Structure formats: C-alpha cells, structure tokens
C-alpha cells in the first residue's frame with residue numbers, strides 16, 4: 001500500500017488495536033473508530049496461547065504484558081470426582097518455547113492502547129459504524145451519529161456482531177452455537193485457593209467446563225475463571241445475559257451439584273461480584289473474507305468454540321498477518337493473500353466449532369495447530 005493512504009479500522013478491541021500498531025510500524029496511517037464512549041473495557045479476560053503471545057512479543061510489549069498477566073506453567077484437567085485425569089507440566093517450554101498467559105481483557109487492551117497512543121494512533125470513541133459505501137477511489141463510512149469519514153480501505157474489527165460484515169454480506173446470519181459461557185474475576189485472598197502458575201480445568205460428565213488460573217501477579221482481584229456449558233436452546237436473555245448475579249450462579253452450581261470438589265472453588269465463584277455471561281454464536285466459514293476495499297479480522301471474521309480458547313490469539317494473528325500483507329502489496333493482493341494463507345488455519349477451528357465438545361488437552365495441542373510460528377513479523 002502507498003504510505004499516504006489512510007486505513008479506517010472499525011472496532012478498538014484486541015484485533016483493532018493490534019492491527020493499528022502493526023500498520024503504523026509498516027508506515028501506513030490508520031484511525032480506529034470505536035462505538036464505546038471511552039476505553040472502559042468490559043469483559044473478563046482470556047487465556048492467550050503461545051501463538052497469541054508471540055504476536056504480542058513482536059509488538060514489543062512483552063514486558064508490560066508479563067507485568068500484567070500470569071504465565072501458566074502447568075495445566076491440570078480434573079474430573080467431577082476430583083481426580084486429576086491429565087496434567088501437563090512445563091507446558092509452554094516443552095511445547096512452544098514461548099509463554100501461555102492468563103490476562104484480563106482490560107489489562108491486555110490497556111497495554112495495546114498505551115502503545116497505540118504512544119505511536120500517535122488516533123482512537124475516536126462514540127463512533128458506531130452504520131453504513132458503508134465503496135467507490136473506485138475509496139470507502140465512505142457512516143456512523144450512527146450521522147458523521148462520515150473516507151478512507152482508502154476499511155478493516156472491520158468490530159467483533160461477533162460486526163456491522164461491517166452485515167454491510168458487505170447482508171444475507172449472512174449468525175447462528176446460536178449451542179454453547180454459553182460465563183466469565184468472572186475473583187480475589188485470591190478471599191478464595192484461599194493455592195494458585196501460582198497453574199491452570200485448572202474441571203470437566204463434568206455433562207460437558208460443563210469450569211476453568212481458572214491467576215491472571216495478575218499482584219492485583220487483589222486476580223483469578224480469572226470461565227464456565228462453559230452446552231444448551232441446545234439459547235438461554236433466555238432476561239435469565240442469562242441480563243439475569244441476576246444469583247440466578248446465573250445458581251445455574252452454575254446446579255451443573256456442579258454432583259461434583260466432589262474443593263470448597264475453595266465454590267468460594268471463588270461465590271466471591272465474584274461481576275459476571276460476564278454470553279451466548280456463543282457461529283458464523284461458520286465465510287465465503288469470502290473481504291469485499292472490494294473492505295476486509296474483516298478477528299471475531300468479525302471467525303467465531304471459535306471458547307473451549308479451544310483461540311479467539312483472541314487468532315485475532316492477534318490476523319492483525320499481524322494482514323498488516324504484513326498490506327505493507328508488501330496493493331490492497332487487492334493483500335486481501336487475497338491474507339485469506340488464502342490464513343483460511344486453512346482458521347477453518348480447522350471453525351469446523352471444529354461444535355464437533356468436539358469434550359475437551360482433550362493432548363488433542364488440542366497436537367491437532368489445533370497452536371504451534372504457529374510467527375515468522376511473518378513486521379520489523
């Protein structure tokens with residue numbers, strides 16, 4: 001791409017922030033348009049597998065990330081009888097020579113935002129994308145407040161419910177994926193859980209997973225937990241996404257009622273003051289990843305089963321790879337190579353979206369291809 005051309009990025013989440021920084025490093029000007037009124041991040045956090053962490057290393061924010069996260073050294077899978085059925089020690093070193101981390105969404109976003117600010121990248125808040133119009137010269141984005149902006153190309157990094165995607169592929173519909181997830185952050189002091197660098201996953205016979213690990217070296221609220229369950233029917237919004245704290249906790253306790261596990265795990269749930277419940281949706285494998293001057297990345301492009309914990313890592317990979325292609329090519333070729341090179345990798349996970357609801361760590365390590373080597377860094 002020419003250096004004086006301007007990229008519009010819709011969405012200032014993980015994918016949007018990361019792609020803006022990579023583009024800046026490639027000498028390409030980009031502006032982020034975010035619908036939220038400020039950088040206040042809601043949502044609990046992520047496990048970032050080594051492929052995602054490697055992207056953060058190449059963004060030169062490894063130290064800030066390590067100061068704000070916990071490196072997971074061992075993974076323990078436990079059944080509902082409280083028997084350890086699988087343990088993997090030296091997880092990162094043995095398999096990847098890179099770290100796997102647990103981090104809150106706010107801490108990851110803040111590190112990226114600080115980096116973007118430092119590089120002079122503009123983030124415009126209260127800018128909710130509404131419409132798009134393309135011409136042979138550029139793309140015109142219209143926001144819900146009536147304002148417009150023109151750019152050379154536009155990157156839709158606006159998440160699962162992407163308005164960019166519905167603009168370019170209006171007939172594509174999101175499907176409920178038969179899965180729901182709840183996340184929370186709890187205080188290690190209150191729970192008395194003995195955690196330092198361990199990731200615990202409790203898997204019940206009913207395909208209900210409860211997993212947790214520390215997510216910050218010093219913060220008081222520093223256990224990030226995730227509960228993931230299956231339900232053929234979507235849980236009613238007023239009882240789930242908009243349900244009361246007690247009702248959502250009661251649902252989780254009900255799924256654990258036959259479990260013989262440590263009281264401290266219940267304390268962790270009980271002491272959590274804010275919950276992030278989400279029904280999970282699938283968009284399947286999109287027929288195309290771009291249309292004209294508009295391209296998608298992150299959750300706007302591919303939804304993954306939260307059981308495989310790849311959404312944020314894939315968003316970071318997308319950001320890096322797309323920026324590299326834009327550095328080297330005209331936008332048409334860049335979009336073509338971005339899709340051709342990355343689709344086989346993300347398709348594998350997308351196709352697995354619902355097939356393996358039982359989590360098998362060895363299968364995950366060997367078959368989910370998270371050993372991605374980021375040889376494609378932008379220097």
Ligand SMILES: Cc1cc2nc3c(=O)[nH]c(=O)nc-3n(C[C@H](O)[C@H](O)[C@H](O)COP(=O)(O)OP(=O)(O)OC[C@H]3O[C@@H](n4cnc5c(N)ncnc54)[C@H](O)[C@@H]3O)c2cc1C
Nearest residue numbers: 011013014015035047128129158159181298299311312313
């Ligand atoms: C329960 C659960 C657990 C998960 N656990 C993990 C995990 O352990 N590991 C992992 O890697 N991933 C996990 N994920 C997935 C991960 O959260 C996502 O893959 C990741 O957040 C995607 O980043 P993104 O930047 O593409 O989208 P988002 O984080 O959704 O960001 C999109 C941004 O776009 C903005 N936006 C939306 N619409 C508009 C608009 N019209 N105009 C302007 N801005 C807009 C939003 O406000 C937001 O800031 C989990 C997801 C869930 C639901």
